[in-house]
Amino acid sequence: MPVGNIAPPDIIHAIEGVEIGITAAGVRYKDRDDLVVFRLSETASVACVTTTNKCCAAPVLLVREHLQQLAGSDKSARYLLINTGNANAATGEEGYRRALQTCKALADKVEVEVNQVMPFSTGVIGEVINSEAIINGLDNCLASLSQDNWLSAANAIRTTDTIPKVASTSVVVDEAISYKVTGISKGAGMIRPNMATMLGYVATDAPIAQHLLQQMLVELTNQSFNRITIDGDTSTNDCCVLIATGDNQANLIDSTQHPHYQVLYQALKEVFLRLATLIVRDGEGATKFITVKVTGGKTVEDCCDVAYAVAHSPLVKTAFFASDPNWGRIVAAVGYSGAENLDADQVSVTLDDVAICTRGQLDPSYTEEQGQEVMSRPEITINIDLGMGEATDTVYTCDLSHEYVSINADYRS
Amino acid sequence: MPVGNIAPPDIIHAIEGVEIGITAAGVRYKDRDDLVVFRLSETASVACVTTTNKCCAAPVLLVREHLQQLAGSDKSARYLLINTGNANAATGEEGYRRALQTCKALADKVEVEVNQVMPFSTGVIGEVINSEAIINGLDNCLASLSQDNWLSAANAIRTTDTIPKVASTSVVVDEAISYKVTGISKGAGMIRPNMATMLGYVATDAPIAQHLLQQMLVELTNQSFNRITIDGDTSTNDCCVLIATGDNQANLIDSTQHPHYQVLYQALKEVFLRLATLIVRDGEGATKFITVKVTGGKTVEDCCDVAYAVAHSPLVKTAFFASDPNWGRIVAAVGYSGAENLDADQVSVTLDDVAICTRGQLDPSYTEEQGQEVMSRPEITINIDLGMGEATDTVYTCDLSHEYVSINADYRS
Structure with a gap:
């Protein structure tokens, strides 16, 4: 039984520039949502932190490679491809090949470069992933893209989580300007039945420069996801993504001195902390x-x-x-x-x-x-x-x- | 239930120069052996390692002080004074005063300097120790001094250990020379009902120079007591003592190059490893x-x-x-x-x-x-x-x- 207040927020703000599609692709179980695609606007900034576990999973390696490649280009991450049911960890070269294959399939369908797709997997460790199921599920996923799918996505990325984990808030940074922040996470123990575990996706419609976004994500993660522990085990698949879709260059937040920075940071921190502590509240066997x-x-x-x-x-x-x-x-x-x-x-x-x-x-x-x-x-x-x-x-x-x-x-x- | 072979050895070798006295002093419980005194020969070398826990107990502080004082003198440690039932940890100045008081009482009775007495306590944390009971028990303890009390001592230093932990061996280092090694330990979880936990006492009748003995103890501990874990908790009272009573200066082992060193070291290692692994075998709730x-x-x-x-x-x-x-x-x-x-x-x-x-x-x-x-x-x-x-x-x-x-x-x- 999760501890305390674990209800999703009454209002889950859609984030302009973020659409989410979901389907039951049958990666491991039948008739259970297990595949999620995020489509991000062309101008979105995307930051990512990944597990420090040296035995990290194939998709984690690919995320790192893709982000590195994009850093040297004028392109940005456009799609997140997330599956549950199989972590694609400890699967060696074959696992890597299959993860890349799924990215390619999506990239071809939506006509972006393969490195604009970021793959994430969670689920059982050490089993070859059913990449065919993922590829076959892409059409359904893309057909269901909507800005209002945050709660469904939180449900779909669960492994053995007993509750979907969502947080959402809005903040007024100026008389005329307010921004929204919405995020989801999953995790219930560091690895439950070998479930490679923590994933977090947070988006805001504020305009934040890429370099600052990455710095903010590191800081925010250190104060939230890196400050929780259930059993001390760090999974092979932990990833957290922060997306900023705002396109208003006049208000671009590009330094910690920007007048909008502090209040936006606090709103983000609130969402990160809620998503992190929800994982503890849903901790395996937790009663306190x-x-x-x-x-x-x-x-x-x-x-x-x-x-x-x-x-x-x-x-x-x-x-x-x-x-x-x-x-x-x-x-x-x-x-x-x-x-x-x-x-x-x-x-x-x-x-x-x-x-x-x-x-x-x-x-x-x-x-x-x-x-x-x-x-x-x-x-x-x-x-x-x-x-x-x-x-x-x-x-x-x-x-x-x-x-x-x-x-x-x-x-x- | 302890796991596997946990029986005490059939032969427990007495160590010339080490006498052990035991009594039921009523430190915490009535009619249960809880006080042990080791009397060491005047020429014995004594080495000691203590817990790295910064919240260490009063007796640990005293052991360190006494050893430091002796290092600058021509005197050596002559008595170990060990109680169970109360760890005298997290007891502040009063705990220190009481530990010192028990050392003084013993030193006065047997006419040695107070810093020639090394105090060790194990048991519940945070309660004021009944030093009066210890002092009143000293006469009985001294009256029972004998070379054959190792097993009884292993029983007396238990807190919630389910078995006494003893190891003993002998080794031929030369055609004409053999040495004995005997030791006892206690511990069953790092702290079980707040029991401040690991104690180990090993003695040999081999002649080993003081400086080498300390170096050997550090190495032996690193390969045994520092290589076991039950719950990862390091207690406030952990101590391990190595005693060498041999007085034969002609055969004095004073360097790792000495012809007797290696074979004696292996015998000591065997005893240390057995005492350490017995703690794991008796680990809290252990089934494997x-x-x-x-x-x-x-x-x-x-x-x-x-x-x-x-x-x-x-x-x-x-x-x-x-x-x-x-x-x-x-x-x-x-x-x-x-x-x-x-x-x-x-x-x-x-x-x-x-x-x-x-x-x-x-x-x-x-x-x-x-x-x-x-x-x-x-x-x-x-x-x-x-x-x-x-x-x-x-x-x-x-x-x-x-x-x-x-x-x-x-x-x-």
């Missing part, structure tokens, strides 16, 4: 949504190290599953986090508003009842103050439950 | 003992990174619990291991003798039946060949079961 907020660090790196150590610790995560205020486990994880500037006697921990550990020792005001009460909440913030400086960082995670083991142990038996 | 052996690396660091990534992955561990040959998870973990020299297309994986993945792709000879069969074994070696060079490294771990979640989630409820 946990925010690990580290303050008082000497550096952001220290805060990040500490936050991840706590968020990854199976002992911390099982304690939260059990609603057990087992603060020694949190302190131990802080200690082995590898953070450079750390003094055990300066570390304080509060759970929501309950002070548990103050400067390395049990807080004198703490009672077991308080601890039990706060731990039983479905959404909890672990505040860790390192007492060393002003830096801060936040990571989002969920608890570790019996259900997690069941999901990951039992799916094939 | 897994050896992750990485070969063909360009560097040992790469091999170590890969081995730990695989051994830590909850997805790999749950797959082993389920006896599911889910090799995609292994390949994904290899990919995100952070190893510097890695080419996905060169990675091969075999489980025991079953080739699963060859150079990044499913091995053509592989069948699901073979995979199922090998995965159902209680002891499995994951062989990962990186195909990049000659380096190798090995890590030992166990699977992740429902029982792990139960043990760590339910203990206080």
Whole structure:
């Protein structure tokens, strides 16, 4: 059961210049939407970040190659081709050949260069992909192109996600100008039944210069998709795409100093964070949504190290599953986090508003009842103050439950 | 249930120069052995390594201070004072004061300097230690000193370990000379009910120079206790001590070139490895003992990174619990291991003798039946060949079961 508010937004803004087509191509299962095509306007800027996993999938390699080729040309990415059911990972040269084949088929149909098509795959690892099914599904996909297909697309890119993940907002940047931001994501554990996992697609109708868009995407990803963890496993297929379709050169946002930049960035961040935390809320076996907020660090790196150590610790995560205020486990994880500037006697921990550990020792005001009460909440913030400086960082995670083991142990038996 | 052969050795060699006393001091529970004193001969060399956790416990701080003070003197460590039931961790200045108090009490009784006593604590974190109980137990402990108490000591230092952990061997280094090696350890998860965890004490009657002994201990620990993982959590109290009591200056082993060095080192390694792997076999909820052996690396660091990534992955561990040959998870973990020299297309994986993945792709000879069969074994070696060079490294771990979640989630409820 996903944790907390996971409903799609009431209003999902269409983004001018982005059309989405969907079909049930039978990549792995019959009669289930599994193929999605994004068509982007000719003037759209497109930025992309891909998994750091060195055993990355064939489509990831192709996305990188295509983007590199486009960077040296006057052309831009025009189509995203996304399938679920098969990740086309650990499939060697044959996998690469098949991914390229699907890009070519689409490129031929719509008359663009092959490197203007970006392929993405998610699903089972290590099986040869049914590229024929994908190619045969293209016509249906193209026939269904529409600006209003965001929610259907969020459903179609699911593997074992229990909910579609959509976020949408609009922002007024000027008296006369407002922009829309809409995005979808998928992921429910880093790899669930070998599902190579995280995908995110966000678009805005704001005009943003390509070089700035890429820089924004890296920053936005670092504050959202790179700040969530369910089981610490990084998939072979993770990709995130940011699209800006605006064509108004007079208002082109081309630097962080542009008057529209900050407010647009915040709107994008809101959408990214929502898409990322939805993945945690839908985490495998999750019963609690946990925010690990580290303050008082000497550096952001220290805060990040500490936050991840706590968020990854199976002992911390099982304690939260059990609603057990087992603060020694949190302190131990802080200690082995590898953070450079750390003094055990300066570390304080509060759970929501309950002070548990103050400067390395049990807080004198703490009672077991308080601890039990706060731990039983479905959404909890672990505040860790390192007492060393002003830096801060936040990571989002969920608890570790019996259900997690069941999901990951039992799916094939 | 511990996995595989976990019986203590038939012969546990006494080590001349090492006497052990044990008593039920009532540190936390009544009528349970919880206090152990080691008395070492005046000429013994003593080496020690301590946890890298920056939130380390008060006794760990004291051990480091005492060893530093002794290094600049002509005196050596004469007593180890070990309690279970309370880790004296996250206890601040009061914890430090109490640990020092127990050292002083023992030092006064046996007429040594306080820094010749090394304190070790294991048990619950964050509670003030009952130092009075320890001090009151010293007389009984000293009265029971004997060379034959290794097994009883292994039992006494347990927290939630289900088995005592002992290893013992003897080795002929020369026609006329043989040495004995005996050791004990404790640990069952990195922290089980907040139990601050790993302790190891190994002694030999060989004569080894102090500087070499420390160097050997670091190397031995890196190949044993630093190559096991259950849940990836590093405790606040981990310590390992190596004692060499031999007094024969004519045969003093003072360099790695000494003719007795290699064969003695191998005997020590055997004991260290046994003590370390016993901890994994007794791992929380473990149903399988897994050896992750990485070969063909360009560097040992790469091999170590890969081995730990695989051994830590909850997805790999749950797959082993389920006896599911889910090799995609292994390949994904290899990919995100952070190893510097890695080419996905060169990675091969075999489980025991079953080739699963060859150079990044499913091995053509592989069948699901073979995979199922090998995965159902209680002891499995994951062989990962990186195909990049000659380096190798090995890590030992166990699977992740429902029982792990139960043990760590339910203990206080």
